[in-house]
Amino acid sequence: MMRLPRFLILGPPFLIRSFLIRSFLFTALLFAFIAPLTASRPASAQSGRRHLTMAEIEALPNSFPIVLRPPTSPTLRPIYTRMVELGEKFNPLNIGVLLSQVLYIESLRTPVIVEGCGAPGLHYARRQNHIRVCYELIPEVNQLLGKPRAKWFEIDSATRAFLMFAMLHEMAHALIKNLSIPVAGREEDAADHFALLFMTQVPDRELAHRIVRAPAAFFFRHSIEVEGPAGHDASDEHESSAQRAADVLCLLYGRHPDPTLAPQLNRTTAACIDFARRAAATWNARLAPHTRVDSGRMF
Numbered sequence: 001m002m003r004l005p006r007f008l009i010l011g012p013p014f015l016i017r018s019f020l021i022r023s024f025l026f027t028a029l030l031f032a033f034i035a036p037l038t039a040s041r042p043a044s045a046q047s048g049r050r051h052l053t054m055a056e057i058e059a060l061p062n063s064f065p066i067v068l069r070p071p072t073s074p075t076l077r078p079i080y081t082r083m084v085e086l087g088e089k090f091n092p093l094n095i096g097v098l099l100s101q102v103l104y105i106e107s108l109r110t111p112v113i114v115e116g117c118g119a120p121g122l123h124y125a126r127r128q129n130h131i132r133v134c135y136e137l138i139p140e141v142n143q144l145l146g147k148p149r150a151k152w153f154e155i156d157s158a159t160r161a162f163l164m165f166a167m168l169h170e171m172a173h174a175l176i177k178n179l180s181i182p183v184a185g186r187e188e189d190a191a192d193h194f195a196l197l198f199m200t201q202v203p204d205r206e207l208a209h210r211i212v213r214a215p216a217a218f219f220f221r222h223s224i225e226v227e228g229p230a231g232h233d234a235s236d237e238h239e240s241s242a243q244r245a246a247d248v249l250c251l252l253y254g255r256h257p258d259p260t261l262a263p264q265l266n267r268t269t270a271a272c273i274d275f276a277r278r279a280a281a282t283w284n285a286r287l288a289p290h291t292r293v294d295s296g297r298m299f
């Protein structure tokens with residue numbers, strides 16, 4: 001039986017607070033960014049730069065609209081039903097709404113197509129400029145989050161947190177392509193950093209830790225259960241899952257230092273603070289021409 005580091009165990013407190021997270025996470029992320037958002041780009045400041053009202057922010061078009069296609073497989077049906085139940089506001093696949101509010105991307109349109117594919121999958125299709133999410137991904141995620149078989153088809157707070165991370169990763173690819181953002185180094189790492197910076201942009205350390213625990217646990221288990229026996233596929237553009245799990249924890253520490261996390265890091269605490277600072281500075285520079293955030297800094 002594999003043992004997860006203590007921090008990564010998704011125990012009862014995480015589940016008890018699932019409702020709270022469901023409604024609070026979007027709001028927390030939204031308010032972290034909305035202080036305040038402007039209507040026009042800095043370049044046109046002279047022509048009347050002003051702050052948006054909440055109603056104007058909510059009326060901005062969603063650049064990542066969700067297309068939920070009912071699956072034909074009866075096994076996948078409960079996932080589809082759950083997504084319909086969650087509604088657009090609480091569906092983690094709909095995190096693009098927040099990106100559409102904090103960035104000047106009204107003209108960008110990257111649909112998120114959710115469908116049964118016959119196998120787990122999630123990717124950004126560059127040529128078609130859409131993100132494809134397979135319903136089959138959910139049981140795989142739940143399994144790797146360590147849930148019992150009876151819960152593989154459920155979408156709880158841990159599933160939501162992981163899906164949010166995965167979606168932000170794919171949306172980073174879409175932003176890089178559509179906004180012609182130059183990336184020195186591996187784009188996969190840049191996409192991971194973007195997702196983690198976004199998810200840790202909350203004032204509350206405990207909340208940040210709860211949110212980021214899911215992707216860390218997922219990569220940790222993936223490194224042992226999938227890559228462990230087979231090894232990391234050298235043709236995979238991503239880092240190994242072990243390295244991705246370590247990077248998640250390191251970046252989390254750098255954003256919200258917590259001494260109890262220190263023994264689980266594979267680098268020094270100072271190195272993690274530096275890692276997070278550099279990741280934030282790099283993404284702030286990439287997004288500076290595109291952000292509505294008044295300070296010009298997203299993170």
Ligand SMILES: [Zn+2]
Pocket residue numbers: 169170173188191
């Ligand atoms: Zn990627």
